[in-house]
Amino acid sequence: QMQLAESGGGSARAGTSLILSCEFSGPTYSRNSVGWFRQAPGKDREGVAAIYVGGGYTTYADSVKGRFTISLDYDRKKVFLQMTDLRPEDTGMYFCAADAFAGGSTPEVVAKFMRSVREISYWGQGTQVTVSE
Numbered sequence: 001q002m003q004l005a006e007s008g009g010g011s012a013r014a015g016t017s018l019i020l021s022c023e024f025s026g027p028t029y030s031r032n033s034v035g036w037f038r039q040a041p042g043k044d045r046e047g048v049a050a051i052y053v054g055g056g057y058t059t060y061a062d063s064v065k066g067r068f069t070i071s072l073d074y075d076r077k078k079v080f081l082q083m084t085d086l087r088p089e090d091t092g093m094y095f096c097a098a099d100a101f102a103g104g105s106t107p108e109v110v111a112k113f114m115r116s117v118r119e120i121s122y123w124g125q126g127t128q129v130t131v132s133e
Helices: 106-115
Strands: 003-007 010-013 018-025 032-039 046-052 058-060 068-073 078-083 092-100 127-132
Touching: 003 092, 018 032, 018 092, 018 127, 032 068, 032 078, 032 106, 046 068, 046 078, 046 106, 058 068, 058 106
Parallel strands: 010 127
Antiparallel strands: 003 018, 018 078, 032 046, 032 092, 046 058, 068 078, 092 127
């Protein structure tokens, strides 16, 4: 089974940047989606960005479009989340996750991955991101 480990969180001022890294191991198939989710105190975990291993299709939550970029280095078994123009509302615990969902086109599969928090099989332990004014 897959294992994931995040790094790179920390504190940042609004308007600055951070980059998160997720190292994964175990069987990784082209039909896997790998992505980043976040959870603020008292709120549900939500999808931030995801990438389809077999082809690199990406999708983002509306709240981070244009500011965050997800990328995959398959040879190094790492997924990155470049976060720019950080805002206080980006504060939360960020989790790396992976799973394979069947059915539909690649965009449909990745969209399903983003919204199916309760169904995702593989999670990292999380890394805290705190953004202050």
